[in-house]
Amino acid sequence: xxxxxxxxxxxxALANTRLSETLHTFGDGYLIARxxxxxxxxxxxLREELGAIKDDVRVNRKAxxxxxxxxxxAAGSTVFIAKDTKEANDYVANLxxxxxxxxxxxxxxMVSEEAHFNKAMAAxxxxxxxTDLGEWILQLAGQRPSHxxxxxxxxxxEEVSALFSxxxxxxxxPEIKPLVDYSRKRxxxxxxxxxxxxxxxxxxxxxxxxxGLVTNEGNARLCSTLPKVHVVFAGIHKLVRxxxxxxxxxxxxPRNATAQLLTxxxxxxxxxxxxxxxxxxxxxxxIDGGRSTLYESEACHDALRCIQCGACANVCPVYQTVxxxxxxxxxxxxxGVILTAFYEGLEKAEPLVRACIxxxxxxxxxxxxxxxxxxxxxxxxxVTEKYGMGTVKNVAFRAVMKNRNLFHTMIKAASRxxxxxxxxxxxxxxxxxxxxxPMHFMEKDLTGWRDLPAIAPRSFRDLFKTLExxxxxxxxxxxxxxxxxxxxxxxxxxxxxxxxxxxxxVKVIFPQGQNCCGIPALYSGDTExxxxxxxxxxxxxxxxDVDYILxxxxxxxxxxxxxxxxxxxxxxxxxxKAKVVGAKVIDASAFMENVLxxxxxxxxxxxxxxxAVTYHDSCHLKRGSGVxxxxxxxxxSTGYTIKEMTNSDRCCGFGGTYSFLSHPQISKQxxxxxxxxxxxxxxxxxxxxxxxxxxxxxxxxxxxDETVRCVHTMELLADAFGV
Amino acid sequence: xxxxxxxxxxxKATLVGCEVVALQDLKEAxxxxxxxxxGPLLVPESTLCTRYGMKSLLQDAGVTLHEGxxxxxxxxxxxxxxxxxxxIGESGTIVLDSTPEEMRLATTIPExxxxxxxxxxxxxxxxxxxxxxxxxHSGHEPRYVAYISGPSRTADIERVLTIGAHGPREVHxxxxxxxxxxxxxx
Ligand code: SF4
Ligand code: SF4
Numbered sequence: 068x069x070x071x072x073x074x075x076x077x078x079x080a081l082a083n084t085r086l087s088e089t090l091h092t093f094g095d096g097y098l099i100a101r102x103x104x105x106x107x108x109x110x111x112x113l114r115e116e117l118g119a120i121k122d123d124v125r126v127n128r129k130a131x132x133x134x135x136x137x138x139x140x141a142a143g144s145t146v147f148i149a150k151d152t153k154e155a156n157d158y159v160a161n162l163x164x165x166x167x168x169x170x171x172x173x174x175x176x177m178v179s180e181e182a183h184f185n186k187a188m189a190a191x192x193x194x195x196x197x198t199d200l201g202e203w204i205l206q207l208a209g210q211r212p213s214h215x216x217x218x219x220x221x222x223x224x225e226e227v228s229a230l231f232s233x234x235x236x237x238x239x240x241p242e243i244k245p246l247v248d249y250s251r252k253r254x255x256x257x258x259x260x261x262x263x264x265x266x267x268x269x270x271x272x273x274x275x276x277x278x279g280l281v282t283n284e285g286n287a288r289l290c291s292t293l294p295k296v297h298v299v300f301a302g303i304h305k306l307v308r309x310x311x312x313x314x315x316x317x318x319x320x321p322r323n324a325t326a327q328l329l330t331x332x333x334x335x336x337x338x339x340x341x342x343x344x345x346x347x348x349x350x351x352x353x354i355d356g357g358r359s360t361l362y363e364s365e366a367c368h369d370a371l372r373c374i375q376c377g378a379c380a381n382v383c384p385v386y387q388t389v390x391x392x393x394x395x396x397x398x399x400x401x402x403g404v405i406l407t408a409f410y411e412g413l414e415k416a417e418p419l420v421r422a423c424i425x426x427x428x429x430x431x432x433x434x435x436x437x438x439x440x441x442x443x444x445x446x447x448x449x450v451t452e453k454y455g456m457g458t459v460k461n462v463a464f465r466a467v468m469k470n471r472n473l474f475h476t477m478i479k480a481a482s483r484x485x486x487x488x489x490x491x492x493x494x495x496x497x498x499x500x501x502x503x504x505p506m507h508f509m510e511k512d513l514t515g516w517r518d519l520p521a522i523a524p525r526s527f528r529d530l531f532k533t534l535e536x537x538x539x540x541x542x543x544x545x546x547x548x549x550x551x552x553x554x555x556x557x558x559x560x561x562x563x564x565x566x567x568x569x570x571x572x573v574k575v576i577f578p579q580g581q582n583c584c585g586i587p588a589l590y591s592g593d594t595e596x597x598x599x600x601x602x603x604x605x606x607x608x609x610x611x612d613v614d615y616i617l618x619x620x621x622x623x624x625x626x627x628x629x630x631x632x633x634x635x636x637x638x639x640x641x642x643x644k645a646k647v648v649g650a651k652v653i654d655a656s657a658f659m660e661n662v663l664x665x666x667x668x669x670x671x672x673x674x675x676x677x678x679a680v681t682y683h684d685s686c687h688l689k690r691g692s693g694v695x696x697x698x699x700x701x702x703x704s705t706g707y708t709i710k711e712m713t714n715s716d717r718c719c720g721f722g723g724t725y726s727f728l729s730h731p732q733i734s735k736q737x738x739x740x741x742x743x744x745x746x747x748x749x750x751x752x753x754x755x756x757x758x759x760x761x762x763x764x765x766x767x768x769x770x771x772d773e774t775v776r777c778v779h780t781m782e783l784l785a786d787a788f789g790v
Numbered sequence: 791x792x793x794x795x796x797x798x799x800x801x802k803a804t805l806v807g808c809e810v811v812a813l814q815d816l817k818e819a820x821x822x823x824x825x826x827x828x829g830p831l832l833v834p835e836s837t838l839c840t841r842y843g844m845k846s847l848l849q850d851a852g853v854t855l856h857e858g859x860x861x862x863x864x865x866x867x868x869x870x871x872x873x874x875x876x877x878i879g880e881s882g883t884i885v886l887d888s889t890p891e892e893m894r895l896a897t898t899i900p901e902x903x904x905x906x907x908x909x910x911x912x913x914x915x916x917x918x919x920x921x922x923x924x925x926x927h928s929g930h931e932p933r934y935v936a937y938i939s940g941p942s943r944t945a946d947i948e949r950v951l952t953i954g955a956h957g958p959r960e961v962h963x964x965x966x967x968x969x970x971x972x973x974x975x976x
Contacts, residue, residue, distance in 0.1 A: 089948075089949075093949055138930065141930040142930050142931065142932050142933070143932055198956070199946070200944045200946040200947070200955055201944075201946035204946065204947075217945065217946060217949065218946070219946055219947070220949065222947075223948060224947055224948055227947050243947045243948065243950050243952055244952055246947060247944060247947065247952045247954065247955060248954070250955075251954060251955060251956060252865075252866070254956065255865040255866060255899075255956075256865065259865060272927075275927040275933075276930070277927060277933065283942070283943050283944060283945075283955070284942055284943070284944050284955035284956045284957070285898060285942040285955060285956040285957025285958075286955070286956040288894070288897075288898045288936070288956075288957065289898055289899070289956055289957075291934075292891070292894045292895065292898055293861075309924070310920055310923045310924045310927065311917075311920045311924070314916050314917060314919060314920050314923065315916075315917070317916060318916050318917075325945070327806075328802070328806075328880060328881040328882075328939075329806075329878075329881035329883055329916070329937065329939045330939070331806070331938065331939055331940050331941065331942055331943055331957070332936065332937060332938060332939070332942075332957070333936075333937035334934070334935075334936055334937070335923070335927075335933070335934070335935040335936075335937075336933070336934050337927060337932055337933040337934075338930070338931070338932030338933065339932050340889055340891070340932045340933070340934045341889065341890055341891045341932075342891055343859075343861060343891065344859075346932075
């Protein structure tokens with residue numbers, strides 16, 4: 068997929084509002100049902116355990132594979148290792164030729180999608196019929212799956228009835244139950260007729276030589292029972308050590324996939340079982356297809372822990388907005404981005420890699436603890452190395468960001484140049500906004516649907532120089548990492564934070580040598596700039612005599628805490644210093660609540676914040692730092708009532724430069740959902756702890772409803788104090 | 791056997807769409823089945839089936855049994871009846887070693903499936919099944935073991951849960967004490 072066709076696909080998908088609605092409803096329902104399915108279980112502990120099992124399998128994969136083959140052969144299976152999907156297809160085609168087989172009844176197997184198996188069989192003159200309902204629908208429609216678990220989620224019953232009517236040669240009503248009944252009867256003939264039954268495998272159990280299949284419909288049981296020959300198609304990463312490993316996976320897989328405690332069927336098959344008075348011929352085709360290479364990639368091999376639950380799609384705002392036919396190739400969503408890069412090449416994955424918004428929902432939901440977002444970020448680096456960043460970003464990041472003075476000068480210049488296009492915001496807090504940008508500067512689409520924030524006339528770093536700190540009895544001193552949003556767009560947030568901290572007896576130091584956290588550069592794939600920026604800020608903070616460095620932007624917190632040391636790992640001395648600095652960084656709300664225990668003290672002051680507010684959890688604050696109760700406690704203790712919105716922790720669509728430069732249309736749709744949820748609360752103030760979210764939500768609100776404002780928690784606290 | 795496990799199993803199996811009944815003995819089971827299924831049933835030979843003369847009990851109750859190869863019973867026979875190896879409380883699952891082909895056909899192709907479970911064989915959760923599953927796979931004999939948790943289902947059209955995709959539409963679990971507490975036989 069080149070960039071142009073990707074863009075076209077995005078536009079097509081966005082025009083299909085029904086799809087996005089379906090995926091949203093599904094995503095909402097999924098989260099509630101999933102929570103119920105995990106009640107009483109420690110998801111974090113369980114997924115760490117599965118991750119460890121899969122890691123052990125990776126390390127010992129050669130021995131385990133040999134053990135599996137030995138045991139399978141001892142039970143009468145024939146095992147073939149295919150180095151790629153073509154070899155796998157050829158093996159089956161040859162087998163069919165030898166057996167004189169004409170038809171294959173096939174149950175679901177993702178690796179067979181990867182192999183474009185049906186097409187290969189057709190070319191060899193063999194008819195291969197899908198028997199999984201969703202897959203059969205897609206086969207009739209000539210389409211590919213748009214979800215790992217629910218392959219035909221993008222189609223409605225009217226479309227299904229049209230396809231089935233054509234198959235039946237008569238009109239079938241668009242009613243779900245009769246349509247399912249039709250496929251039940253119709254496909255039953257196929258199992259009885261087929262010469263070969265093909266299934267996938269969820270597990271290859273090394274110490275038994277058997278496979279495990281996790282299904283709901285029962286078609287895999289029929290495919291592996293009725294035909295005289297059973298072919299198993301499986302990727303080599305499906306290995307587990309023993310029955311216990313496999314059973315442990317079955318504890319999480321259905322819960323995370325469909326919120327079921329177990330699927331209707333789990334089928335364990337070993338060897339050549341009895342068949343029609345004789346013995347079944349069973350062939351296990353183990354497919355490498357790039358997996359060995361992926362196993363060798365230090366940076367990305369965790370992706371092979373995947374047990375294909377599909378959850379990373381269910382929670383992904385990009386997937387929900389454009390669907391699996393755009394955000395994925397054979398495999399979709401977060402895991403699809405990574406696998407596409409390895410199995411089909413970086414070029415094919417390039418637009419997908421860039422489309423990720425970096426919200427980390429996928430990493431939070433993965434049952435085998437894959438940090439999908441972190442892997443995608445690494446791929447982004449490679450994509451940039453190979454394909455560049457596109458002109459706008461090249462200018463923004465490479466040339467400018469690296470040089471602090473140049474960057475800050477340019478920002479100042481921009482602040483002046485934008486004069487003619489800036490208006491005083493009409494929202495209560497009187498934010499400055501850019502209503503219309505000069506058309507030649509950026510795409511038209513950029514400001515049509517939301518205001519862009521303007522650069523403040525004076526940055527925080529300037530304001531701080533004249534800021535008088537009144538601390539009566541300082542109990543401690545902290546450093547402040549302001550971040551670009553706080554420095555140049557919303558400097559008042561930092562100022563208010565300082566004032567609130569002063570009231571709480573804390574003094575603030577602001578080292579002027581600090582620079583951008585580097586995340587925007589990294590997300591654009593510019594690692595070199597990212598490193599440079601890290602060094603600058605580490606230098607600015609390393610010698611500061613403080614225990615805590617406060618941040619008002621959770622993306623910066625994550626950038627400094629998690630990424631600095633990692634970014635500088637090749638330079639031991641810098642990496643050491645980066646670790647020291649990183650360990651001190653904390654979000655301002657978390658510091659106030661968890662270190663100062665401010666809400667207790669604030670309650671005693673009896674402040675009257677008064678108004679009702681709703682709170683948006685920014686992605687990196689909740690899923691990056693685990694902070695969500697803290698700002699709520701602070702707000703409540705200063706007299707605000709919180710009216711929760713639906714899905715308060717769903718991404719607002721910001722994703723840094725994503726929304727501005729590369730994917731404005733996708734971002735727009737995600738933000739529209741957020742604004743609707745805010746409206747439904749009926750509340751006039753949205754509190755957040757992130758300047759990025761403020762830009763996105765504030766901007767969208769500015770265009771749609773100017774009576775609702777979006778503010779930082781620090782500002783509300785300051786208001787309550789009257790400072 | 792514990793009361794708690796039995797009621798956990800009954801609750802969970804019902805939740806996944808099974809019809810669960812506690813019965814006195816196999817004679818009552820035969821009558822229950824007679825009341826629920828018309829047409830010839832697939833009743834595969836097995837250790838427990840022979841031990842208790844299940845086929846005659848069914849015939850005595852007036853049930854017609856399919857004679858001959860199950861492959862000749864049509865594409866959608868009326869019902870199938872088996873015993874079970876053991877059950878899993880947490881997920882309402884029955885576990886059946888169905889290595890003999892007739893056992894598989896009786897549990898996959900019919901419209902209705904009746905399964906007899908001894909409450910003494912209920913384990914609490916998935917992990918409680920590890921030992922028995924490992925034992926079932928000792929040696930190198932071919933093996934086909936099925937976990938069955940309710941009727942066949944799909945949500946592939948508009949995510950609407952629909953029963954009876956490819957396997958049995960109804961699963962009836964008949965709980966009867968004193969059948970066999972040996973996890974290795976059915
Ligand atoms: S980080 Fe967010 S946008 Fe990117 S793939 Fe994961 S869920 Fe989707
Ligand atoms: S990557 Fe994780 S969440 Fe995504 S499908 Fe695989 S196991 Fe599920």
